[in-house]
Amino acid sequence: MECEWKPDEQGLQQILQLLKESQSPDTSTQRSVQQRLEQLNQYPDFNNYLIFVLTKLKSEDEPTRSLSGLILKNNVKAHYQNFPNGVSDFIKSECLQNIGDTSPLIRATVGILITTIASKGELQNWPELLPKLCLLLDSEDYNTCEGAFGALQKICEDSAEILDSDILDRPLNIMIPKFLQFFKHSSPKIRSHAIACVNQFIISRTQALMLHIDPFIENLFALATDEEPEVRKNVCRALVMLLEVRLDRLLPHMHNIIEYMLQRTQDQDENVALEACEFWLTLAEQPVCKEVLCGHLSQLTPVLVNGMKYSEIDIILLKGDIEEDEAIPDNEQDIRPRFHRSRTVAQQHEGDGIEEDEEEDDELDDDDDTISDWNLRKCSAAALDVLANVFRDDLLLHLLPLLKELLFHPEWVVKESGILVLGAIAEGCMQGMIPYLPELIPHLVQCLSDKKALVRSITCWTLSRYAHWVVSQPPDTYLKPLMTELLKRILDSNKRVQEAACSAFATLEEEACTELVPYLAFILDTLVFAFSKYQHKNLLILYDAIGTLADSVGHHLNKPEYIQMLMPPLIQKWNQLKDEDKDLFPLLECLSSVATALQSGFLPYCEPVYQRCVNLVQKTLAQAMLYQSQPDQYEAPDKDFMIVALDLLSGLAEGLGGTIEQLVARSNILTLMYQCMQDKMPEVRQSSFALLGDLTKACFQHVKPCIADFMPILGTNLNPELISVCNNATWAIGEISIQMGSEMQPYVAMVLHQLVEIINRPNTPKTLLENTAITIGRLGYVCPQEVAPMLQQFIRPWCTSLRNIRDNEEKDSAFRGICTMISVNPGGVVQDFIFFCDAVASWVNPKDDLRDMFYKILHGFKNQVGEDNWRRFSDQFPLPLKERLATFYGV
DSSP states (O other): OOOOOOOOHHHHHHHHHHHHHTTOSOHHHHHHHHHHHHHHTTSTTHHHHHHHHHHTOTTSOHHHHHHHHHHHHHHHHHHGGGSOHHHHHHHHHHHHHHTTOSSHHHHHHHHHHHHHHIIIIITTTOTTHHHHHHHHHTOSSHHHHHHHHHHHHHHHHHOHHHHTSGGGTOTHHHHHHHHHHGGGOSOHHHHHHHHHHHHTTTTTTOHHHHTTHHHHHHHHHHTTTOSOHHHHHHHHHHHHHHHHHOHHHHGGGHHHHHHHHHHHTTOSSHHHHHHHHHHHHHHHTSTTHHHHHGGGHHHHHHHHHHHTSOOHHHHHHTTTTOOOOTTSOOOGGGSOOOOOOOOOOOOOBSTTOOOTTSOOOOSTTSSOOSSSSSOHHHHHHHHHHHHHHHHTTHHHHHHHHHHHHHHTOSSHHHHHHHHHHHHHTTTTTHHHHGGGHHHHHHHHHHHTTOSSHHHHHHHHHHHHHTHHHHHHSOTTTTHHHHHHHHHHHHTOSSHHHHHHHHHHHHHHHHHHGGGGGGGHHHHHHHHHHHHHHOOHHHHHHHHHHHHHHHHHHGGGGOOHHHHHHHHHHHHHHHHHSOTTOTTHHHHHHHHHHHHHHHGGGGHHHHHHHHHHHHHHHHHHHHHHHHHHHOTTTSOOOOTHHHHHHHHHHHHHHHHHGGGGHHHHHTSOHHHHHHHHTTOSSHHHHHHHHHHHHHHHHHOHHHHGGGHHHHHHHHHHTOOTTSHHHHHHHHHHHHHHHHHHGGGGGGGHHHHHHHHHHHHTSTTOOHHHHHHHHHHHHHHHHHOHHHHGGGHHHHHHHHHHHHTTBOSOHHHHHHHHHHHHHHHHOGGGGGGGHHHHHHHHHTOSSOOHHHHHHHHHHHHHHHHHHOHHHHHHHHTTSOHHHHHHHHHHHOO
């Protein structure tokens, strides 16, 4: 038995002194404490002193002891692998002996320390930990039981996977039955810990839990009306997760569970109500939702609607009583990081060119996003939104009587919640709402000037959810009054209203597109005036509204008087911002849209913008190289700067076309692109391939000398695991083929096999399929001898993926390619000829020479097989296809 470690008195006093000082509010004191702590880490037994203060020095005050433990926890996180064995053993044994300290603060600190050691991969090297903690659960002493459970709960949270693996010999087989025994414990805190521990294993369908699923559910039901809110909250959380993974086990009890959740959604304790409200969100995703819930809709609807009112605490946190705050600068902490959506090159579809696979990401999170992000109001609104999508107009039966009362209620909080309800159901109940909209929309437009800022802001959002309908009506009826009022709200004296109005206006712009052209001067007046008015956060949203306007009206923005209004304030901001300022992101995105819309009108502003983008790319690459060679000396760069800059360069190339040529000639952009195309970060590669395609279209003479270097890189990026990278690389290869012509021949082998593989993969997203088909067609157009032999391997998916896109240049070149390949290898198409016929029929009006190519192939095939066979063959055609081919091609 080695003798116990004892602290040196002088050293101990020194450390206590430090711990006291570190509680001082003065920052310079804190900095010097930090430095001295770092120096003390050089001494192997420094950590012994820290654990000694935490567990043995009972004469000290609790905050100091706890702080000692937290500093030790940070040391464990940073340096645990360098602790001498004696030190880590001493810490471990002290922790286990003191998990039941009489002070809740010390117990919690010891628990955090234990779980931090455990999470350093130490569960394997501390085999006695779990058995010992489980043993302590049975202690007569409440503090010990509670301390051990607190630690176990954290271990279950942090290490759920490893607890269920063979590495530890499956301790859960013992732990889960053990936890279940404590569901009936007399202490609410212990009951709550026990459920929380088991809850960690539901979502992963851990086998040890699945074996005990029935006793688990029975025990949950027994605690359903526990007097302790924390227990009820954990019961609700368990039921929500079980709904996702073991619906089969809940179904027999579904009626009672729904009744129970209805009560809990109205729980006095908001945290319980919030957990319960998640149940409706999860249930809405289950196929059984309609049948199990339809009988309860009349009860559920008022409960959700009631949950959508602001609570008093929300209103205080939202400063809902402050009407005018436009002059108060923003708190920088409140500004959320924005995410740049990198460029993905997509085909225009029939209809409106909106991408199906881009999920709307701005559903119900547009209102009040500064308070605790998720609360009962938001959860209730989200639940109503998804249920409206499940029940459609059946939900309106229960809602309409309530809505009448809410929307005209004298209390603003109630009226506000009614307007939120109206917005939440907009998507699911649209059809059923249409008869009421001619009355409702004018009422909402009036609410835009309500005296309460929170009413004005929610009304902006709700109106944006009905923008699609507004735009479908004659513009003078609703669009004009709505736009007039929304523009006033953009200049509101309340920042939250400004923000809601700007976001709503951006949605309206996307829906209205060129309908806005008559009002452009008026719109720009407002947006430009907002520049001088807005604080930091809303300025970022304003950029977005301007960019969206440019995307929506396109070349109609290219008028000298509009350019005069818009460009000076944008360029002024551009000049004020430093290269390190993240505000460049939304401004660059905005300028990118503006450049694309203005085209030649952007020329006067082009050079400084182009130069700066090239500099941003160069700076970021240089910083990345420094960081790679000396990570301890240099920071890793924020590559978003480079990504956004590449995307703006793409926008310039697309907008300015050939006129960008002299700028490219005078810069090293191609060298920089060569580096970006090989970056580790997929988004950087994605944006550099988009730029490569755009420069190929705009000024191929500068790209051509680099093709031998670029093509192998493009070939290695045809990996459909990274959809967007693969998509942009594919598109760039197609653009390059068109420019290279027959000189593409040496490169075909680098890419063709991957492209054929992608087009034949199941579940490939539509955009990637279309781009792959176009690129294969273009390669075949310029190098038919190389590509035609593989015709049979891709003709069928090729035809099915291109029948849905509208006539355009890309489709034209792709079909010329397929016709050329068919003439080289007619046998390759024979088995799938019906698909080719269908694809040809998808053209509305092909150019004359392309129509001739189709004519020749169709008639050639018909003559080849003979009249009778052709008739038998064409009898399989659906009637519209038969008629089109007869009308256009006489077959």
